[in-house]
Amino acid sequence: MKIAITSGKGGTGKTTLSTGLFHILTKYFNYNVQLLDCDVEEPDCHIFIHGQKSASYPVSISIPRINPELCTYCGRCKDICAFHAIVMLPAVGFIEVVEDMCHGCGACSYVCRDQAVVEQNSMIGSITHYDYYAKDEFIEGRMNVGVSLQTRVIRETIDHANQKSLVLYDSPPGTSCPVVAVVSKADYVVMVTEPTPFGLYDLKLMTETVKQLGKKCGIVVNKAGLEYEPLYDYIRDQEITLLGEIPFKKEYARAYSKGEILPEKDDRLKKIYINIIKSIMNGKAV
Amino acid sequence: MGKPFEIVVLSGKGGTGKTSITAAFAALTEKTVFTDCDVDAADLQLVLSPEVYKSESFTSGAKASIEREKCTGCGLCMELCRFDAISVKKEEFIIDEYACEGCGLCAEACPEKAIGIEKFENNRIFFANCRFGPVIYGKLGIAEENSGRLVSQIRQYAKETADTINAEYIITDGPPGIGCPAISSVTGSDLVIAVTEPTLSGWHDLNRLIEMTGRFRTPVYVIINKYDLNEDMSYTIENRLKSEGIQILGKIPYDESMIYALIEGKTICEFMPDGLLTREFEKMWNNLISIVYEQESIA
Numbered sequence: 001m002k003i004a005i006t007s008g009k010g011g012t013g014k015t016t017l018s019t020g021l022f023h024i025l026t027k028y029f030n031y032n033v034q035l036l037d038c039d040v041e042e043p044d045c046h047i048f049i050h051g052q053k054s055a056s057y058p059v060s061i062s063i064p065r066i067n068p069e070l071c072t073y074c075g076r077c078k079d080i081c082a083f084h085a086i087v088m089l090p091a092v093g094f095i096e097v098v099e100d101m102c103h104g105c106g107a108c109s110y111v112c113r114d115q116a117v118v119e120q121n122s123m124i125g126s127i128t129h130y131d132y133y134a135k136d137e138f139i140e141g142r143m144n145v146g147v148s149l150q151t152r153v154i155r156e157t158i159d160h161a162n163q164k165s166l167v168l169y170d171s172p173p174g175t176s177c178p179v180v181a182v183v184s185k186a187d188y189v190v191m192v193t194e195p196t197p198f199g200l201y202d203l204k205l206m207t208e209t210v211k212q213l214g215k216k217c218g219i220v221v222n223k224a225g226l227e228y229e230p231l232y233d234y235i236r237d238q239e240i241t242l243l244g245e246i247p248f249k250k251e252y253a254r255a256y257s258k259g260e261i262l263p264e265k266d267d268r269l270k271k272i273y274i275n276i277i278k279s280i281m282n283g284k285a286v
Numbered sequence: 287m288g289k290p291f292e293i294v295v296l297s298g299k300g301g302t303g304k305t306s307i308t309a310a311f312a313a314l315t316e317k318t319v320f321t322d323c324d325v326d327a328a329d330l331q332l333v334l335s336p337e338v339y340k341s342e343s344f345t346s347g348a349k350a351s352i353e354r355e356k357c358t359g360c361g362l363c364m365e366l367c368r369f370d371a372i373s374v375k376k377e378e379f380i381i382d383e384y385a386c387e388g389c390g391l392c393a394e395a396c397p398e399k400a401i402g403i404e405k406f407e408n409n410r411i412f413f414a415n416c417r418f419g420p421v422i423y424g425k426l427g428i429a430e431e432n433s434g435r436l437v438s439q440i441r442q443y444a445k446e447t448a449d450t451i452n453a454e455y456i457i458t459d460g461p462p463g464i465g466c467p468a469i470s471s472v473t474g475s476d477l478v479i480a481v482t483e484p485t486l487s488g489w490h491d492l493n494r495l496i497e498m499t500g501r502f503r504t505p506v507y508v509i510i511n512k513y514d515l516n517e518d519m520s521y522t523i524e525n526r527l528k529s530e531g532i533q534i535l536g537k538i539p540y541d542e543s544m545i546y547a548l549i550e551g552k553t554i555c556e557f558m559p560d561g562l563l564t565r566e567f568e569k570m571w572n573n574l575i576s577i578v579y580e581q582e583s584i585a
């Protein structure tokens with residue numbers, strides 16, 4: 001079973017929840033568990049999960065280079081490039097690929113009849129495996145700074161999931177392409193939100209996305225305790241399972257800021273986390 | 287003043303209070319055009335309550351699909367696609383719409399011309415007015431890409447609007463992260479405000495954000511939000527930033543009235559006009575203005 005943990009926006013406690021669930025699953029349940037940090041732009045799970053590094057893989061794409069000696073400036077490559085990544089000025093004998101815009105699709109080299117396009121590997125990120133306790137694993141996908149192909153790094157990270165394990169994906173926030181790349185591969189989606197107008201607005205967008213993808217889902221309300229009824233009205237109206245509520249305390253915020261795993265420190269939280277796991281499992285047999 | 291001065295508020299991860307802070311500045315400034323480039327979740331409108339007078343659609347990308355009748359099952363498209371978007375199910379070639387990036391290679395290559403590429407226009411741009419001035423914001427269609435181009439387009443419209451009303455500033459609530467949309471929001475802007483929290487993850491995200499903005503010439507100023515949630519950490523962040531020559535614009539204490547203001551759809555400066563937080567924001571805004579004048583006199 002694969003569970004994606006996501007939120008309409010960052011900062012709602014998504015990473016706290018995924019690392020906490022991972023830790024609790026490891027310690028108190030009998031599954032083989034994997035945590036995949038798919039928030040490759042800002043991977044933060046490593047702050048809370050300290051494993052033993054076991055392997056590391058580069059993520060690279062093929063970026064074309066054009067040899068001006070061989071190029072006849074026919075323009076076929078420029079015309080096919082859907083990402084407008086090729087700049088061509090035949091008058092001055094200039095042709096170049098703008099690396100930042102290139103998706104490495106290979107269309108230009110496919111259409112060039114003059115062998116003027118040569119491809120080279122370019123690293124856009126990395127995937128690192130860590131052992132956690134004896135049987136479990138934490139895998140981090142990380143995009144290089146300045147790269148804009150997050151979805152590619154995410155897809156490769158997801159490919160590292162073990163089919164036999166219970167897999168947790170720490171998804172990027174939002175509803176766009178990178179999020180869908182993760183959520184579409186999950187069997188169950190946990191949406192984290194907070195009881196504020198921003199939280200509710202983002203949750204609505206998220207719910208729309210998850211429903212469109214036809215996924216089972218549940219909600220965790222983080223920083224519960226603030227009086228904001230419209231959020232709960234919405235959850236009831238939509239008939240989405242409320243998996244649990246994590247109360248807000250300044251001590252929690254402080255422990256979080258130091259990179260501590262919250263449910264390990266506090267019995268009440270531990271119970272809440274265990275119940276969240278049980279509710280997810282009831283929603284879908286493993 | 288000639289060209290409007292463009293300020294972009296970013297936060298690495300989002301959820302650091304970026305939008306509430308942008309809104310607080312909105313209440314303090316004049317002659318400003320606002321944009322919300324957080325196109326995934328355009329939250330600024332919840333505080334500014336803009337009235338939309340115009341909207342337009344914006345290309346969000348393209349997807350390929352196979353016409354079953356024409357396909358002979360040669361498999362060339364599947365072999366060529368670099369995004370693993372094509373697979374065979376029940377002896378039929380199909381394209382995964384979420385994996386397809388619309389590059390068009392398969393359509394070009396298919397010997398039977400069985401593949402079509404369809405463009406989508408699921409992204410929208412809204413033109414609106416609010417009590418503080420014009421607002422331009424975008425909304426990404428679900429699962430859509432090209433948010434970088436959407437961000438560039440919104441900023442372009444903001445500049446045009448600023449020219450017509452002679453605005454001095456453009457304030458942008460930027461997209462989260464450090465990827466394509468965030469890069470598009472920084473390119474060619476005049477000043478970045480990076481909002482962070484005193485947490486280990488806040489600090490990591492801030493570092494990646496500063497590394498990203500370092501590729502541009504835009505100067506960065508940092509606001510530490512909820513600094514009193516971990517004063518030691520705030521202190522460490524401050525010192526490290528100082529040693530790197532990055533200035534702190536201000537520090538904001540944790541205060542639940544930020545949330546209560548939001549629930550009423552107000553900026554903190556309207557909610558508690560005489561409050562300490564409002565003083566703090568006024569101080570920051572005045573600082574900003576002097577930075578702007580300094581920067582413009584150098585330029």
Ligand code: SF4
Binds near residue numbers: 063080101
């Ligand atoms: S590989 Fe694809 S995206 Fe890159 S330049 Fe060639 S056609 Fe354009």
Ligand code: SF4
Binds near residue numbers: 112116
């Ligand atoms: S297709 Fe080949 S020959 Fe034609 S412009 Fe591109 S690189 Fe040059």
Ligand code: SF4
Binds near residue numbers: 363400
């Ligand atoms: S290349 Fe064309 S004919 Fe061949 S499998 Fe693909 S769609 Fe079918």
Ligand code: SF4
Binds near residue numbers: 366370381
């Ligand atoms: S358009 Fe490009 S990404 Fe989409 S299926 Fe065809 S080759 Fe693959």
